[in-house]
Amino acid sequence: xxxxxxxxxxxxxxxxxxxxxxxxxxxxxxxxxxxxxxxxxxxxxxxxxxxxxxxxxxxxxxxxxxxxxxxxxxxxxxxxxxxxxxxxxxxxxxxxxxxxxxxxxxxxxxxxxxxxxxxxxxxxxxxxxxxxxxxxxxxxxxxxxxxxxxxxxxxxxxxxxxxxxxxxxxxxxxxxxxxxxxxxxxxxxxxxxxxxxxxxxxxxxxxxxxxxxxxxxxxxxxxxxxxxxxxxxxxxxxxxxxxxxxxxxxxxxxxxxxxxxxxxxxxxxxxxxxxxxxxxxxxxxxxxxxxxxxxxxxxxxxxxxxxxxxxxxxxxxxxxxxxxxxxxxxxxxxxxxxxxxxxxxxxxxxxxxxxxxxxxxxxxxxxxxxxxxxxxxxxxxxxxxxxxxxxxxxxxxxxxxxxxxxxxxxxxxxxxxxxxxxxxxxxxxxxxxxxxxxxxxxxxxxxxxxxxxxxxxxxxxxxxxxxxxxxxxxxxxxxxxxxxxxxxxxxxxxxxxxxxxxxxxxxxxxxxxxxxxxxxxxxxxxxxxxxxxxxxxxxxxxxxxxxxxxxxxxxxxxxxxxxxxxxxxxxxxxxxxxxxxxxxxxxxxxxxxxxxxxxxxxxxxxxxxxxxxxxxxxxxxxxxxxxxxxxxxxxxxxxxxxxxxxxxxxxxxxxxxxxxxxxxxxxxxxx
Amino acid sequence: xxxxxxxxxxxxxxxxxxxxxxxxxxxxxxxxxxxxxxxxxxxxxxxxxxxxxxxxxxxxxxxxxxxxxxxxxxxxxxxxxxxxxxxxxxxxxxxxxxxxxxxxxxxxxxxxxxxxxxxxxxxxxxxxxxxxxxxxxxxxxxxxxxxxxxxxxxxxxxxxxxxxxxxxxxxxxxxxxx
Numbered sequence: 002x003x004x005x006x007x008x009x010x011x012x013x014x015x016x017x018x019x020x021x022x023x024x025x026x027x028x029x030x031x032x033x034x035x036x037x038x039x040x041x042x043x044x045x046x047x048x049x050x051x052x053x054x055x056x057x058x059x060x061x062x063x064x065x066x067x068x069x070x071x072x073x074x075x076x077x078x079x080x081x082x083x084x085x086x087x088x089x090x091x092x093x094x095x096x097x098x099x100x101x102x103x104x105x106x107x108x109x110x111x112x113x114x115x116x117x118x119x120x121x122x123x124x125x126x127x128x129x130x131x132x133x134x135x136x137x138x139x140x141x142x143x144x145x146x147x148x149x150x151x152x153x154x155x156x157x158x159x160x161x162x163x164x165x166x167x168x169x170x171x172x173x174x175x176x177x178x179x180x181x182x183x184x185x186x187x188x189x190x191x192x193x194x195x196x197x198x199x200x201x202x203x204x205x206x207x208x209x210x211x212x213x214x215x216x217x218x219x220x221x222x223x224x225x226x227x228x229x230x231x232x233x234x235x236x237x238x239x240x241x242x243x244x245x246x247x248x249x250x251x252x253x254x255x256x257x258x259x260x261x262x263x264x265x266x267x268x269x270x271x272x273x274x275x276x277x278x279x280x281x282x283x284x285x286x287x288x289x290x291x292x293x294x295x296x297x298x299x300x301x302x303x304x305x306x307x308x309x310x311x312x313x314x315x316x317x318x319x320x321x322x323x324x325x326x327x328x329x330x331x332x333x334x335x336x337x338x339x340x341x342x343x344x345x346x347x348x349x350x351x352x353x354x355x356x357x358x359x360x361x362x363x364x365x366x367x368x369x370x371x372x373x374x375x376x377x378x379x380x381x382x383x384x385x386x387x388x389x390x391x392x393x394x395x396x397x398x399x400x401x402x403x404x405x406x407x408x409x410x411x412x413x414x415x416x417x418x419x420x421x422x423x424x425x426x427x428x429x430x431x432x433x434x435x436x437x438x439x440x441x442x443x444x445x446x447x448x449x450x451x452x453x454x455x456x457x458x459x460x461x462x463x464x465x466x467x468x469x470x471x472x473x474x475x476x477x478x479x480x481x482x483x484x485x486x487x488x489x490x491x492x493x494x495x496x497x498x499x500x501x502x503x504x505x506x507x508x509x510x511x512x513x514x515x516x517x518x519x520x521x522x523x524x525x526x527x528x529x530x531x532x533x534x535x536x537x538x539x540x541x542x543x544x545x546x547x548x549x550x551x552x553x554x555x556x557x558x559x560x561x562x563x564x565x566x567x568x569x570x571x572x573x574x575x576x577x578x579x580x581x582x583x584x585x586x587x588x589x590x591x592x593x594x595x596x597x598x599x600x601x602x603x604x605x606x607x608x609x610x611x612x613x614x615x616x617x618x619x620x621x622x623x624x625x626x627x628x629x630x631x632x633x634x635x636x637x638x639x640x641x642x643x644x645x646x647x648x649x650x651x652x653x654x655x656x657x658x659x660x661x662x663x664x665x666x667x668x669x670x671x672x
Numbered sequence: 673x674x675x676x677x678x679x680x681x682x683x684x685x686x687x688x689x690x691x692x693x694x695x696x697x698x699x700x701x702x703x704x705x706x707x708x709x710x711x712x713x714x715x716x717x718x719x720x721x722x723x724x725x726x727x728x729x730x731x732x733x734x735x736x737x738x739x740x741x742x743x744x745x746x747x748x749x750x751x752x753x754x755x756x757x758x759x760x761x762x763x764x765x766x767x768x769x770x771x772x773x774x775x776x777x778x779x780x781x782x783x784x785x786x787x788x789x790x791x792x793x794x795x796x797x798x799x800x801x802x803x804x805x806x807x808x809x810x811x812x813x814x815x816x817x818x819x820x821x822x823x824x825x826x827x828x829x830x831x832x833x834x835x836x837x838x839x840x841x842x843x844x845x846x847x848x849x850x
Contacts, residue, residue, distance in 0.1 A: 614717065615714050618710075618714050618724045621737050622722055630728070634728050636728060637710055637725060637731070639707065
């Protein structure tokens with residue numbers, strides 16, 4: 002045999018060479034059957050007994066394996082893959098279609114040959130890897146982007162139909178009965194099942210961000226992921242993958258705060274499905290919450306959503322969800338017989354938040370709900386001030402909103418809002434009374450200064466008839482309520498005007514500044530901008546220009562030359578200017594936009610100015626100080642509630658302005 | 673027993689024990705007054721004068737800074753003072769002394785004690801830290817040579833060059849580190 006083994010070697014080499022050329026598993030199959038023939042031909046007769054036979058087998062295997070070239074492993078893998086599941090015919094790709102199909106009997110012969118030649122034992126890892134790759138390919142092909150329905154069960158069915166018969170050849174050869182085959186397959190079967198889980202899990206982990214975007218249409222994928230994660234320990238990689246894609250796709254200046262909030266809410270809902278205790282959620286949510294905290298308009302977005310101010314329509318809050326009070330994080334009740342320890346991968350700072358409602362979670366982004374309440378007040382004030390006599394029923398709507406919010410934030414927090422609403426109704430009543438005494442065309446909204454957010458002040462003085470009207474009204478008010486004094490905010494509100502010109506009459510709703518200007522034009526027809534501004538008191542130059550351009554747009558004024566405005570008594574006097582396109586949307590816009598309230602942010606900047614005085618004072622007198630000393634010294638300032646991080650940011654800003662210098666963490670005034 | 677009766681006695685009868693029994697409450701109101709004064713001082717931004725509590729948590733010890741008024745001999749110099757408020761402030765004047773040596777007819781050059789009527793017999797509860805600081809600032813330019821604490825300085829006041837030499841000899845600039 003030793004002498005003649007070169008024959009086999011030749012045969013192998015010849016076949017492998019042919020295989021190299023054709024890449025066809027068919028050749029390899031021939032090689033295997035060829036080898037089988039050699040094996041049979043040299044086999045000692047049965048009579049010589051088992052010992053001789055087995056030593057022959059061993060000998061043959063040894064020689065065979067030493068003769069097989071390295072490329073055989075690759076070729077063999079290819080052959081196994083063919084046996085497992087030939088790829089679907091691809092008509093456009095005819096010459097690639099070299100993988101032949103064998104029927105079951107041929108397959109079982111080949112496997113038998115493999116076994117006799119000892120190839121299965123030697124190349125077992127290759128065979129297994131063929132199985133794994135086949136699974137991976139199938140999962141990726143069928144499941145990627147399919148999130149609607151759970152696919153795990155389908156995959157299991159697919160495996161029992163397609164993979165199990167192949168496994169029978171490999172792993173359950175020689176099984177005499179189906180039961181025996183079953184036990185033989187058990188170990189390897191669970192390994193393959195695990196592999197399905199793992200592949201699916203990897204796939205879904207990669208897709209998780211888009212799955213969350215698709216929520217609630219991606220429930221299937223979420224259920225799959227939940228089941229997979231129970232078998233496969235991939236929670237850490239899911240967290241890191243989601244955090245990474247959040248960082249890359251969500252938490253950057255390009256994303257709208259509203260969108261971030263929506264995605265956050267979706268994330269909450271999704272991860273609650275995958276992992277009810279909320280450990281994953283806690284880990285993923287942390288960067289999002291931290292980022293949201295830094296955004297200036299987060300509170301505003303949330304509050305706008307709370308009061309249903311969202312124009313876009315898709316609200317963060319599920320309408321069907323019952324309105325419930327905000328939940329405070331509660332201490333764990335260890336006497337609870339159903340108490341369970343925190344999951345094993347929970348970090349030390351993990352707090353179980355019991356499945357609470359979305360709003361509570363959003364509000365808990367911030368340390369206190371006071372900020373929300375403040376922003377709510379600002380928003381409510383804005384909405385109330387926008388209400389005119391025509392749509393006074395909107396007060397009722399706001400009242401309803403406030404009632405709903407009371408359930409969430411508590412009665413006490415919204416007391417100020419109550420006062421604001423009461424002011425609205427009182428205004429109406431007072432107005433009714435004053436009108437009955439002395440009819441007036443102005444209908445003021447009388448607000449209690451202490452309960453409303455700071456309103457932007459203005460030094461606007463209404464000229465001519467407006468002033469007369471105001472003082473007449475104020476007089477009546479003082480008679481009605483002697484203990485109160487009416488302080489006008491003439492720059493707020495709207496004025497309904499009827500302008501009579503020589504050839505036409507205009508009826509418009511405009512802000513007070515516009516009305517003041519046009520009133521002035523009744524005195525003389527040509528005004529210079531600076532004179533106009535002087536006549537109404539010190540007002541902002543750009544605001545004045547805007548107000549005047551409103552009239553230019555209406556075709557009432559013309560600017561010629563620059564900063565000199567002429568009244569157009571006759572429309573055709575305008576010449577080219579009247580031909581100017583009148584953009585109705587622009588006219589509408591001038592009436593709409595007046596946010597007269599200082600936002601919470603502006604109020605904070607105002608407060609910071611006070612604190613700066615204190616910082617200046619302490620640095621002047623005590624000398625240089627480290628940041629933490631400044632922080633504790635600021636306790637002297639009334640109402641100081643900033644964190645040291647906020648203070649650090651503020652000091653850094655002051656440094657950029659050249660007000661202070663810092664060395665080795667010690668701050669001093671820049672002299 | 674003595675203590676018990678005295679603490680129960682009406683306040684006017686034994687003013688001393690009254691201070692002891694209600695010191696807590698008094699300290700609270702004094703602290704409130706002081707923090708109000710601090711707020712006013714911080715927001716008023718008067719040029720050249722400033723003061724701030726020395727340590728956090730203690731409103732009764734302040735550090736002040738006075739810049740010499742322009743067009744006086746003290747122009748361009750900065751003086752540190754320490755202000756110590758008594759527990760019955762504002763009924764009693766705070767104790768104020770110069771930490772920076774100040775060569776001045778009404779200031780003790782070694783101890784820094786100040787001879788100013790409103791800090792002694794003319795004190796009134798309507799004065800505040802701000803008024804004291806303003807008075808001190810004007811005292812620098814207009815000393816009261818009739819009752820000098822530093823007779824040498826008082827006699828030199830009429831000869832500005834010699835006075836300036838003495839002033840600069842004693843003056844030490846405020847060091848930056850606290």
